[in-house]
Amino acid sequence: MAGSDWTLSAMREWESPDYEPSLPVSEKSNPLTRGIDRASASSIVRMLQACDAQMFQEETGAAYQRLLSEQVVTTLMEVAKKVELILKDPEDSLVILSGCGTSGRLAFLITSRFNRALRQLNHSPVYSYVIAGGDRALLSSQEAPEDDPKLGMLSLKKVCEGKKRVLFIGISCGLSAPFVAGQLEFCLQNPEVYTPVLVGFNPAHQARDEPLPGCTFTFRSVVQRMEELAKSQQAFLINPAVGPEAISGSSRMKGGSTTKILLEVVLSAAHAATFSHAPVTYNSILQHLRAYERTLDITYSQSEIITDLVEAAGESLRCGRRVCYLGWGSLALLSLIDASECNPTFGADYEDVRGFVSGGYRELSNKEGPLTSLGAEFCIAHEDFLHLVLPCLTDKDTVLLVYTHSDDVSKVVDLARRVREKTSNLHAVYHQADGDTSAAQQQDHINRLCLSTLKTAWLQGASVSASSLHMWELSTKLVLNAVSTGAHVLKGKIYQNYMIDVQVTNSKLYRRATRLLQKLSSQPESQCEEALLKAIYQVDELTLDITSSDVITHTCTAATRTKVVPLALVCLLTGCSLDEAESRLERQPIVREAVEALLS
Ligand code: F1P
Numbered sequence: 001m002a003g004s005d006w007t008l009s010a011m012r013e014w015e016s017p018d019y020e021p022s023l024p025v026s027e028k029s030n031p032l033t034r035g036i037d038r039a040s041a042s043s044i045v046r047m048l049q050a051c052d053a054q055m056f057q058e059e060t061g062a063a064y065q066r067l068l069s070e071q072v073v074t075t076l077m078e079v080a081k082k083v084e085l086i087l088k089d090p091e092d093s094l095v096i097l098s099g100c101g102t103s104g105r106l107a108f109l110i111t112s113r114f115n116r117a118l119r120q121l122n123h124s125p126v127y128s129y130v131i132a133g134g135d136r137a138l139l140s141s142q143e144a145p146e147d148d149p150k151l152g153m154l155s156l157k158k159v160c161e162g163k164k165r166v167l168f169i170g171i172s173c174g175l176s177a178p179f180v181a182g183q184l185e186f187c188l189q190n191p192e193v194y195t196p197v198l199v200g201f202n203p204a205h206q207a208r209d210e211p212l213p214g215c216t217f218t219f220r221s222v223v224q225r226m227e228e229l230a231k232s233q234q235a236f237l238i239n240p241a242v243g244p245e246a247i248s249g250s251s252r253m254k255g256g257s258t259t260k261i262l263l264e265v266v267l268s269a270a271h272a273a274t275f276s277h278a279p280v281t282y283n284s285i286l287q288h289l290r291a292y293e294r295t296l297d298i299t300y301s302q303s304e305i306i307t308d309l310v311e312a313a314g315e316s317l318r319c320g321r322r323v324c325y326l327g328w329g330s331l332a333l334l335s336l337i338d339a340s341e342c343n344p345t346f347g348a349d350y351e352d353v354r355g356f357v358s359g360g361y362r363e364l365s366n367k368e369g370p371l372t373s374l375g376a377e378f379c380i381a382h383e384d385f386l387h388l389v390l391p392c393l394t395d396k397d398t399v400l401l402v403y404t405h406s407d408d409v410s411k412v413v414d415l416a417r418r419v420r421e422k423t424s425n426l427h428a429v430y431h432q433a434d435g436d437t438s439a440a441q442q443q444d445h446i447n448r449l450c451l452s453t454l455k456t457a458w459l460q461g462a463s464v465s466a467s468s469l470h471m472w473e474l475s476t477k478l479v480l481n482a483v484s485t486g487a488h489v490l491k492g493k494i495y496q497n498y499m500i501d502v503q504v505t506n507s508k509l510y511r512r513a514t515r516l517l518q519k520l521s522s523q524p525e526s527q528c529e530e531a532l533l534k535a536i537y538q539v540d541e542l543t544l545d546i547t548s549s550d551v552i553t554h555t556c557t558a559a560t561r562t563k564v565v566p567l568a569l570v571c572l573l574t575g576c577s578l579d580e581a582e583s584r585l586e587r588q589p590i591v592r593e594a595v596e597a598l599l600s
Pocket of ligand 1: 344508
């Protein structure tokens with residue numbers, strides 16, 4: 001069993017009503033990873049495996065509904081049937097997926113995949129995505145728009161212009177993003193066109209209740225109205241608890257994986273019902289969910305090689321070098337997404353972990369087209385890698401080739417050869433349908449060029465179906481999440497299981513940062529918030545101007561700063577000035593060690 005080192009009670013400790021009772025599940029710290037900051041690469045991978053296994057834990061009749069709970073499976077069926085209706089009569093209709101950060105990126109990934117499936121069947125696309133901050137947020141952290149409910153409403157209205165029927169699927173792992181709350185509110189106000197669906201991973205009563213500037217609703221009040229409407233299937237809530245994230249609040253991990261699973265299950269069921277005469281049934285949904293559970297087991301059955309990758313990436317980051325993902329086809333986007341999340345999650349530079357896609361924006365096919373004019377960060381094609389990165393690669397940099405045997409493997413060989421001239425620290429992560437020997441020779445070449453190879457052969461025979469690609473994608477997501485998270489843990493970016501160096505770029509993260517300071521300094525909330533503001537504005541005394549500004553102003557300023565939370569913590573614990581705190585952190589750039597030295 002996944003996570004066999006842990007007893008069932010350790011796996012379920014977070015479910016106790018006494019466990020961090022003031023926090024929603026998505027913000028709690030996971031008891032399984034308390035010591036992740038001091039763990040070896042192999043222990044880190046085992047901890048991540050155990051955390052991921054919590055996604056599929058059965059409901060025991062206690063506190064929370066889970067992924068496999070009857071209510072969740074039933075709602076998935078109901079939503080799939082709504083999608084089926086639209087697929088059968090698509091005129092003037094749309095299915096919209098929307099979210100912020102990772103949730104928006106997954107909305108893009110999933111809508112692209114399912115529109116492609118429709119085009120292959122000679123049908124027009126019916127899916128569309130909205131991401132807070134627009135397409136640049138697909139590749140970079142744009143967290144301020146997440147706080148804007150009006151912007152959410154407007155951007156939804158814009159994509160739905162002229163539509164008579166819209167199924168709106170809003171994703172907010174923490175049931176917290178004002179952008180999504182605004183969109184759901186808009187749906188509730190216009191029920192003749194919009195049916196709202198909410199995907200997230202907290203029980204409804206834990207939805208965020210913070211007032212939204214200029215609005216009469218909160219996320220929670222919207223959820224409460226949706227709960228009422230859900231009784232008559234006029235709204236739907238898909239919100240199983242999947243346990244706290246391995247790194248507290250890092251919803252890109254289980255939150256993202258579960259979002260991908262749930263929405264693929266719903267849309268695949270609707271496609272099967274529409275195009276293959278396979279009606280949506282409770283059992284078909286359940287079996288599909290179980291297939292994803294097997295994907296977890298298959299992926300982690302290779303935890304030794306995942307550990308090697310974490311080690312290599314960790315070593316690169318530790319010595320100030322970089323990790324590059326070179327992706328092909330379906331899996332390339334997962335690489336981009338994983339890389340783009342390292343900046344807001346770990347305060348990383350965009351060059352630390354970077355993804356490149358074969359075919360660049362042509363392959364991405366995003367609404368706004370190529371974004372290269374926005375700067376180097378947005379140069380994502382393999383050609384960009386060859387020009388911008390390859391010339392300065394050394395053995396200290398780690399490069400991962402990420403592909404499947406349905407991609408053009410000869411191109412992988414070509415690039416692998418070129419990379420190998422600069423660094424031996426080259427690794428392959430690939431998927432193959434069991435029995436598919438078409439690229440065997442090229443693969444032999446790649447194996448010889450690479451230091452390690454993570455090969456996953458899947459049992460469904462040589463033909464690759466859409467659903468196998470979904471499994472390969474999830475598997476790749478788990479591996480890359482492990483690599484980038486593990487590497488940053490090894491670099492010392494995590495204290496216990498908290499992202500101490502988190503960017504404070506929206507109100508959710510501002511509240512999280514204040515809470516973290518309270519927890520680590522044991523000082524009252526008001527003092528912690530003061531210290532945070534001083535670090536954000538780089539002042540030793542707060543002015544009236546600062547204290548009378550709102551959280552949005554604070555987070556916009558924080559977006560231009562680095563190491564805000566560590567600085568605030570040093571000041572709180574020592575009473576020193578910001579300058580002194582800064583030089584302390586310069587002397588000890590490993591944040592975990594700086595914090596530990598202060599706390600001991
Ligand atoms: C959305 C999100 C996360 C990101 C960061 C800020 O969260 O952008 O994807 O990693 O935590 O918030 P949610 O609305 O899905 O909970």
